Amino acid sequence: MWLLFLLSRRTTKVSRCLNLGSYNYLGFAAADEYCTPRVIETLKKYSPSTCSSRVDGGTTVLHNELEKYVASFVRKPAAIVFGMGYVTNSAILPVLMGKGCLIISDSLNHNSIVNGARGSGATIRVFQHNIPSHLEEVLREQIADGQPRTHRPWKKIIVIVEGIYSMEGELCKLPEIIAVCKKYKAYTYLDEAHSIGAVGKTGRGVCELLGVDTADIDIMMGTFTKSFGSCGGYIAGSEDLIKYLKYTCPAHLYATSVSPPAAQQIISSIRVILGEDGSNRGAQKLAKIRENSNFFRSELQKMGFEVLGDNDSPVMPIMLYNPAKIPAFSRECLKHNVAVVTVAFPATPLLLARARICISASHSREDLVKALQVISKVGDLVGIKYFPAEPLKQ
Numbered sequence: 014m015w016l017l018f019l020l021s022r023r024t025t026k027v028s029r030c031l032n033l034g035s036y037n038y039l040g041f042a043a044a045d046e047y048c049t050p051r052v053i054e055t056l057k058k059y060s061p062s063t064c065s066s067r068v069d070g071g072t073t074v075l076h077n078e079l080e081k082y083v084a085s086f087v088r089k090p091a092a093i094v095f096g097m098g099y100v101t102n103s104a105i106l107p108v109l110m111g112k113g114c115l116i117i118s119d120s121l122n123h124n125s126i127v128n129g130a131r132g133s134g135a136t137i138r139v140f141q142h143n144i145p146s147h148l149e150e151v152l153r154e155q156i157a158d159g160q161p162r163t164h165r166p167w168k169k170i171i172v173i174v175e176g177i178y179s180m181e182g183e184l185c186k187l188p189e190i191i192a193v194c195k196k197y198k199a200y201t202y203l204d205e206a207h208s209i210g211a212v213g214k215t216g217r218g219v220c221e222l223l224g225v226d227t228a229d230i231d232i233m234m235g236t237f238t239k240s241f242g243s244c245g246g247y248i249a250g251s252e253d254l255i256k257y258l259k260y261t262c263p264a265h266l267y268a269t270s271v272s273p274p275a276a277q278q279i280i281s282s283i284r285v286i287l288g289e290d291g292s293n294r295g296a297q298k299l300a301k302i303r304e305n306s307n308f309f310r311s312e313l314q315k316m317g318f319e320v321l322g323d324n325d326s327p328v329m330p331i332m333l334y335n336p337a338k339i340p341a342f343s344r345e346c347l348k349h350n351v352a353v354v355t356v357a358f359p360a361t362p363l364l365l366a367r368a369r370i371c372i373s374a375s376h377s378r379e380d381l382v383k384a385l386q387v388i389s390k391v392g393d394l395v396g397i398k399y400f401p402a403e404p405l406k407q
């Protein structure tokens with residue numbers, strides 16, 4: 014997977030680089046033999062935009078078909094789609110929650126969740142990242158809070174987590190989180206931006222990977238900007254929840270609907286993932302992203318890097334720690350035509366800077382070996398190999 018990368022902000026010089034930075038998990042962001050002709054056909058038939066909100070003529074047959082597809086893909090009764098993933102979180106939470114409600118959010122949840130939670134006016138409490146026992150502590154404190162045990166001071170309690178954390182590469186401890194939520198009768202909200210399509214035997218995300226019944230998640234959120242190579246976001250849940258959102262959510266009532274070609278790209282990529290295009294490419298892509306991710310992670314570890322995250326996760330942060338190492342690391346990688354994303358404060362704590370690698374099914378083994386050789390050399394130069402190394406496998 015290659016991209017043209019602007020080498021410097023001050024020049025217009027561009028160079029062809031191996032892309033280790035974008036969320037193109039299944040490779041659908043490139044031309045695809047099944048998706049692309051259908052997207053072009055849709056563009057000709059419907060134009061790039063509906064120029065209308067969903068309720069003012071912006072609902073085409075494609076939008077209805079998309080919502081049905083998404084609901085059945087994530088195994089929920091119904092779904093609603095929005096033009097942007099960020100807006101999905103930031104517009105939905107104020108509709109569902111308000112004064113007198115309690116939101117308990119993982120400390121590393123995405124900014125769209127933080128903004129949505131703040132905009133809702135609900136009380137917000139944070140639990141330590143991916144630690145179910147701390148979630149329980151926060152819940153006990155908020156429910157009992159010196160009151161008799163039978164007293165429940167909140168109208169609604171919602172616990173918000175992500176399937177794969179985008180700066181950590183970690184899988185959510187979902188079964189344990191659900192057990193705590195059930196015990197304290199809190200609703201669950203799962204953001205699958207980085208996990209839907211990317212993990213699970215048939216690409217159905219962390220629930221499938223971790224053997225969680227989707228009936229145990231009240232609100233399933235995800236985006237189409239990663240595994241599906243498109244744009245937009247969705248909420249999936251009960252028929253009642255989705256009907257309520259369709260009547261009340263301003264981002265549904267007042268914002269322009271998903272662009273028809275983008276909707277077609279999502280439908281077509283889901284069809285490929287499920288093998289409904291008549292090929293085995295979806296299953297092959299899923300096997301490839303898993304194999305690529307596990308190969309790259311274990312090779313980086315053998316080289317002596319400190320790599321965060323879990324097996325099967327395509328997101329793998331390499332720890333730099335000192336933010337002063339960021340410019341040298343990214344510049345040296347770029348000199349060898351390898352484009353990586355580096356992340357620092359405020360996206361991470363000040364002394365936990367990192368390079369965040371995103372693996373794709375469209376990376377070949379040759380691409381990955383080249384990238385490993387470059388990263389190893391640059392790692393020696395910048396001094397970020399914190400463990401003893403083993404030799405690189407070809």
Ligand code: PMP
Binds near residue numbers: 179238
């Ligand atoms: N949720 C999470 C966890 C994300 O990482 C992102 C963006 N990367 C979003 C929501 C927003 O999605 P989008 O970029 O599709 O607007």
